[in-house]
Amino acid sequence: MHFPLRSWLPGRAPRVVHALDGVTLHVDAAETLGLVGESGCGKSTLARCVLRLIEPTAGRVRFEDTDLTALGEEEMRRRRRDLQMVFQDPTASLNPRLSVAATVEEPLALHTELTTEARRARVDEVLDEVGLGAGLRDRYPHQLSGGQRQRVNIARAIATRPRLVVLDEPTSALDVSLRARVILLLRELKRRIGMTYLFISHDLSTVRYLCDRVAVMYLGVVVEEAPAGELFDHPAHPYTRALLSCIPIPDPDAVPERLTLTGEVPSPVDVPSGCRLRGRCPLAQPVCAEPVPVRLVAPGHTVACHLA
Amino acid sequence: MTPLLAVEDLTIHFDTEDGVVHAVDGAALAIGPGEVVGLVGESGSGKSVTALAILRLLRPPARVTSGRIRFDGRDLLALSEEEMRAVRGARISMVFQSPRTSLNPVLPVGRQIERLLVRHRGARPAEARAQAVAMLREAGLAEPERRARQYAHQLSGGMCQRVMVAMALATNPRLLIADEPTTGLDVSIAAQILDLLRDLGRRTGAAILLITHDLGVVARLCDRVVVMHAGQTVEWAPVRGLFHAPAHPYTRALIRSIPRVDRAVAMEPIAGVVPSLLAPPPGCRFASRCDLVRTQCAAGAPVRTVEAEHRVACVAVAGV
Numbered sequence: 001m002h003f004p005l006r007s008w009l010p011g012r013a014p015r016v017v018h019a020l021d022g023v024t025l026h027v028d029a030a031e032t033l034g035l036v037g038e039s040g041c042g043k044s045t046l047a048r049c050v051l052r053l054i055e056p057t058a059g060r061v062r063f064e065d066t067d068l069t070a071l072g073e074e075e076m077r078r079r080r081r082d083l084q085m086v087f088q089d090p091t092a093s094l095n096p097r098l099s100v101a102a103t104v105e106e107p108l109a110l111h112t113e114l115t116t117e118a119r120r121a122r123v124d125e126v127l128d129e130v131g132l133g134a135g136l137r138d139r140y141p142h143q144l145s146g147g148q149r150q151r152v153n154i155a156r157a158i159a160t161r162p163r164l165v166v167l168d169e170p171t172s173a174l175d176v177s178l179r180a181r182v183i184l185l186l187r188e189l190k191r192r193i194g195m196t197y198l199f200i201s202h203d204l205s206t207v208r209y210l211c212d213r214v215a216v217m218y219l220g221v222v223v224e225e226a227p228a229g230e231l232f233d234h235p236a237h238p239y240t241r242a243l244l245s246c247i248p249i250p251d252p253d254a255v256p257e258r259l260t261l262t263g264e265v266p267s268p269v270d271v272p273s274g275c276r277l278r279g280r281c282p283l284a285q286p287v288c289a290e291p292v293p294v295r296l297v298a299p300g301h302t303v304a305c306h307l308a
Numbered sequence: 309m310t311p312l313l314a315v316e317d318l319t320i321h322f323d324t325e326d327g328v329v330h331a332v333d334g335a336a337l338a339i340g341p342g343e344v345v346g347l348v349g350e351s352g353s354g355k356s357v358t359a360l361a362i363l364r365l366l367r368p369p370a371r372v373t374s375g376r377i378r379f380d381g382r383d384l385l386a387l388s389e390e391e392m393r394a395v396r397g398a399r400i401s402m403v404f405q406s407p408r409t410s411l412n413p414v415l416p417v418g419r420q421i422e423r424l425l426v427r428h429r430g431a432r433p434a435e436a437r438a439q440a441v442a443m444l445r446e447a448g449l450a451e452p453e454r455r456a457r458q459y460a461h462q463l464s465g466g467m468c469q470r471v472m473v474a475m476a477l478a479t480n481p482r483l484l485i486a487d488e489p490t491t492g493l494d495v496s497i498a499a500q501i502l503d504l505l506r507d508l509g510r511r512t513g514a515a516i517l518l519i520t521h522d523l524g525v526v527a528r529l530c531d532r533v534v535v536m537h538a539g540q541t542v543e544w545a546p547v548r549g550l551f552h553a554p555a556h557p558y559t560r561a562l563i564r565s566i567p568r569v570d571r572a573v574a575m576e577p578i579a580g581v582v583p584s585l586l587a588p589p590p591g592c593r594f595a596s597r598c599d600l601v602r603t604q605c606a607a608g609a610p611v612r613t614v615e616a617e618h619r620v621a622c623v624a625v626a627g628v
Contacts (some may be wrong), residue, residue, distance in 0.1 A: 018391045029314040038494040038495065038496060039494050056407060170347045175350050175351045175521065176350055176521055176562065176565055176566060177350055177565050177578040178563075178577075178579050179574055180565040180566070180567075180577035180578070181574070181577040183567065183575070184575070184577060202494065204493060204495075205566065205567040205568055206567050208567065208568070208569055208572065209567035209572075209575060229572065230572075232569065242496065243495060243496065244569065245499075246495040246496045246498070246499035247495055247499075247524065247569050248502070248522065248524030248525045248527060248528040248529075249497070249524055249527060249528075249568070249569065249570045250523035250524045250526070250527050250551065250563065250566060250568065251527055251551055251570070252528075252547045252548050252551055253548070254527070254570060263450075264464060264466065264497070
């Protein structure tokens with residue numbers, strides 16, 4: 001996914017933001033794939049490409065047997081009942097003028113042929129699934145707590161029984177105890193109705209708890225991908241190791257590996273050749289300027305690094 | 309050891325249309341010179357309000373209804389507004405959560421530090437300029453001369469927080485209050501800011517009161533910890549004691565409610581909700597969420613010592 005920047009000087013070649021570059025990922029049915037990385041690594045851009053909220057510059061998004069990127073607008077709209085999203089800010093993503101019931105009913109009215117009565121029944125069922133009592137169905141967003149609002153967002157996302165739910169930082173605006181409840185709710189829904197998630201987060205602790213597999217992104221590329229336990233116990237890419245070493249562990253005796261990256265993330269306008277981390281990586285070698293091979297280091301565990 | 313700062317029996321009310329919000333109820337905490345003390349709890353536990361009360365920055369409808377705040381041998385609540393202004397910035401300074409909005413958007417960042425040096429340390433403009441650059445360098449900003457001439461919007465969030473830390477320590481304060489200084493920053497930048505706070509705190513000898521909801525940050529940085537719940541301070545402990553032998557049922561529940569990155573553990577949300585502070589229950593405010601609740605809880609929670617420097621306000625915990 002490239003975003004051209006408009007230049008205000010005539011005759012100068014337009015510059016391009018390389019938000020995503022040649023990312024290949026898959027999510028299996030009933031699986032939760034965690035997508036982690038810091039601000040600007042492209043994880044939210046990838047989510048928006050998957051849902052075609054933005055159109056990728058090149059590449060394809062295949063969903064079951066369909067190439068989503070080849071669908072017309074009308075076909076894509078029909079397909080959206082299978083692809084839903086929960087956003088980070090639970091308040092901004094709700095319409096303040098719609099009650100809880102009306103919010104959850106909206107996708108049912110848009111995407112299903114259910115009668116008014118059947119829709120009402122489904123709304124009650126879904127609210128029950130996310131742990132919101134029937135007493136809240138006529139409330140408005142401003143009458144709810146942050147945790148309750150995020151439950152409404154989740155209820156709206158799962159109302160049409162989608163095949164895939166994209167969760168973009170669904171817990172980062174929530175307080176610790178609410179965060180724990182929303183994570184448990186997501187896991188419960190996964191177990192009970194076999195939900196498939198693409199879970200985007202910079203919170204690696206939550207990712208470890210909820211995800212089956214994890215992909216780590218840096219500056220628009222996937223640098224490492226592995227089953228969750230494998231990734232956290234045997235991180236192979238220097239970036240993953242650095243990221244893990246940055247997370248404060250709630251144990252005063254923990255001795256985390258300190259692999260420190262220098263400087264800040266370079267601009268996605270001028271991405272380095274070869275490995276994009278090489279300017280900040282303490283292990284960098286001359287070979288890192290060459291195109292990076294992707295190696296399989298363990299079953300299901302791939303790393304894009306010359307030194308792995 | 310005489311504490312640098314001692315807050316005792318601090319009670320803060322908010323007068324609202326719906327009634328009086330009992331935001332802080334008899335909070336107590338102490339910080340020794342050069343110590344790093346964590347103040348932890350969920351949103352609404354009264355952490356930030358307590359910090360603002362220490363700096364006397366609370367404005368109506370908030371008011372301190374009782375309590376003592378002793379700093380460096382003086383009762384801050386008894387100082388005149390003018391005396392307090394001399395304490396703020398020079399003796400106690402603060403780093404806020406959102407660095408970009410805490411900086412003045414229409415003044416270059418270097419100039420903001422210069423002003424502080426001129427006002428609180430009587431520096432001459434030329435030497436203030438040189439010192440400001442030196443401080444930005446010490447705060448780990450690359451190209452400090454260039455950065456000093458830039459505005460907040462030209463810097464990244466991490467750089468803005470470095471400027472805030474440089475500014476907070478510019479006057480060589482004895483106490484730095486950092487309110488969620490890394491919330492909203494990327495993990496690698498957050499780790500750098502935490503290291504910076506610790507290193508600069510050590511070098512300048514400033515004590516740090518670190519307000520956070522992140523127990524990982526507490527474990528990494530703090531010597532001692534104070535836990536707050538719904539406006540009450542419920543446990544005071546050295547950092548090891550807090551994590552290895554948490555005494556208050558709330559502290560234990562808080563530790564159980566966080567997912568861990570270093571190992572796969574079960575996670576359990578804290579039961580119930582924080583009680584309404586408009587009409588808080590009498591006695592211990594955790595009682596309605598607590599599995600050890602008994603009738604005496606409504607009468608208040610006596611403070612008990614469980615180990616040296618480790619105290620807890622709970623009737624269900626045996627003291628020594």
